[in-house]
Amino acid sequence: MIRIDIVSDVVCPWCFVGKRRLERALAAEAPGEIIVGWRPYQLNPDLPQEGMDRREYMRSKFGEERIAEIHKRLTAIGLEEGIPFDFDAIKRSPNTLKAHRLIKHAEAKGLQDQLVEALFTGYFMRGQDVGDTATLAAIAGELGMDPVGTAAYLDGPDDEAETLEAIDFARQIGVQGVPCFIVERKYAVSGAQPPEAFAEVFARVRAERENA
Numbered sequence: 001m002i003r004i005d006i007v008s009d010v011v012c013p014w015c016f017v018g019k020r021r022l023e024r025a026l027a028a029e030a031p032g033e034i035i036v037g038w039r040p041y042q043l044n045p046d047l048p049q050e051g052m053d054r055r056e057y058m059r060s061k062f063g064e065e066r067i068a069e070i071h072k073r074l075t076a077i078g079l080e081e082g083i084p085f086d087f088d089a090i091k092r093s094p095n096t097l098k099a100h101r102l103i104k105h106a107e108a109k110g111l112q113d114q115l116v117e118a119l120f121t122g123y124f125m126r127g128q129d130v131g132d133t134a135t136l137a138a139i140a141g142e143l144g145m146d147p148v149g150t151a152a153y154l155d156g157p158d159d160e161a162e163t164l165e166a167i168d169f170a171r172q173i174g175v176q177g178v179p180c181f182i183v184e185r186k187y188a189v190s191g192a193q194p195p196e197a198f199a200e201v202f203a204r205v206r207a208e209r210e211n212a
Contacts, residue, residue, distance in 0.1 A: 001032070007179065009043045036113060038112055044093065052093055094132070101159045183205060
């Protein structure tokens with residue numbers, strides 16, 4: 001069995017692409033051979049809790065002239081991976097701390113991967129505000145989690161300090177961009193790499209085990 005910890009942010013389009021490419025690599029593996037966990041990272045930790053207008057955020061970060069170029073490239077890549085990005089639907093750039101707390105909360109319920117998928121889909125394909133408590137609770141409810149209990153959890157302090165510590169730890173170990181796939185806490189695959197890149201790392205891990 002091989003463990004992969006994916007350091008990711010739910011508003012990172014390359015993380016969504018990377019998830020799809022990893023899934024293609026996992027399709028070639030025996031069921032249960034690869035265990036996946038999701039770990040938090042915030043691309044924009046200084047955003048206010050309520051988020052901000054996405055167009056304004058993109059303009060301030062990239063400049064007006066680059067926005068269309070960025071979206072055009074990502075839309076084409078997304079279609080290759082079966083992701084119909086709808087950037088026009090996204091109205092808010094959210095603070096993702098609550099989303100990461102919810103991902104941590106879902107891990108104990110065995111729903112972490114399903115929740116990450118739902119958050120990516122909700123944000124990039126439906127323009128949902130994944131920084132909003134009610135929206136997050138509704139998404140969790142669609143997966144069978146208690147929406148009322150989820151909302152209460154998100155509006156309280158549970159797991160906030162631990163999530164912030166995990167985000168800080170990712171930076172301490174040298175993660176400077178996402179996605180970053182950490183295999184067996186030893187090898188890092190940075191960026192939305194093709195399935196072959198993951199297969200090479202899996203083969204290296206198995207060879208090391210055989211020679212140990």
